[in-house]
Amino acid sequence: MSDPMHDPGPDPELEEWLAEAREAEAEPQPELEGLLESVEREIGQAEKKPTFWLRTRPTWVRRAIASGAALGVVGLTAALMLRADFHDYPASYMAVALGSLGALLLLSVHMALRPLHRPPMRGAARAAVVGLTLASTFALALFSPHDPGEAHGVFDHVSGCLFFGLLFGVPVYFVLRLLDRGAQATSLLAACAAGLLGNLVLQLHCPRKDPEHLMLAHFSVVLLFVAGLGLAHWLVRRLRGQR
């Protein structure tokens, strides 16, 4: 065979086989009667649902809605529930934390709402976002600028922060699912976005800085969203497969 960049075609023998196969399958015309009616019926039924209107918005609008919802939650937290020590907190660390969590959140939203008329995202790209989400929230918890002298019970307020983080992450998850047109891995990326939003809110609200608390109550929000939803989807698939 010759240079693939100039002539990547088959050799004459294989070409003969391919040509025969193409002719062989061109003979029977597939039965299309009734298919147009089915399509129009499905569209008609979908259009009765208000959520379908949202899903049919252009992709940039869907992304803006989801990003706006997430940023709205962050803005409300900053305006109404800002941590008491915000002005004493190291500004550079806060900037790194908010910047990295925010950038990853917007990236997750962007990827989760990838339209179906675009070629699929590489699996490695999705894995990278999930990995970065877990790694960044883990690192932010581990390297928090804490005072070793701070005396806190390790398990104090863990359940409160966990609940708060999960509660504030859920809206973006549902908004993303609501806007989803059936793209691949939306659920996993939506779980990342939800976990990141939960962490952003906690970063702005919770005054605790000790790594033990941040690991147990902040990082675990991401872990619960990603691992918990992953497990739930795996279970659903298993149950469907058994039917």
Added chain:
Amino acid sequence: MTDARSDEELMRAYVDGDHEAFRILFGRYAPMLMRLTVRHLKSEELAREVVQQTFFQMHAARLDFKVDRKLRPWVFTIAMNLVREHFRKKKRRKETELEDERLEQPASERGPIERRQRAELLHAAMEKLPASQREVVELHWFEERPFAEVAQIVGASEGAVRVRAHRAYKKLKDLLGEELG
């Protein structure tokens, strides 16, 4: 359903609310999409579902259609994504034992190979190609799409698509080695 307008003009008309344009596009694209999806899914029933979903998604995404883009790769990408999604859900493509046996049989045990049988053998061999190579052969050879358009549909560079095609044809030749003589 004859209409002198191009696919893109029809799509623009449809986006502007002309439902008849959608019907004409259906008439033009449904047979092509059925051929493409039947080849992948090996089932007319599944192919009909995927074609139905393709048009449904085309409707849902119509406001995303850019006026300066070609419609065919846009629609084919939706269809291929739905086919991939089907296989992702199924985990892997089922290869029938019959097809495997046929490929493994020595040529001497077979009688004269009829045209149809040869086509079946070829399709069985294509099943053994990696999905990324198989879809390039199917789009380029069977759907007669130029490499530039195939590249758009599968989301790779034209060079990468050409290399995939080259590798696919080489592997097909190896798989069909005995029959090709």
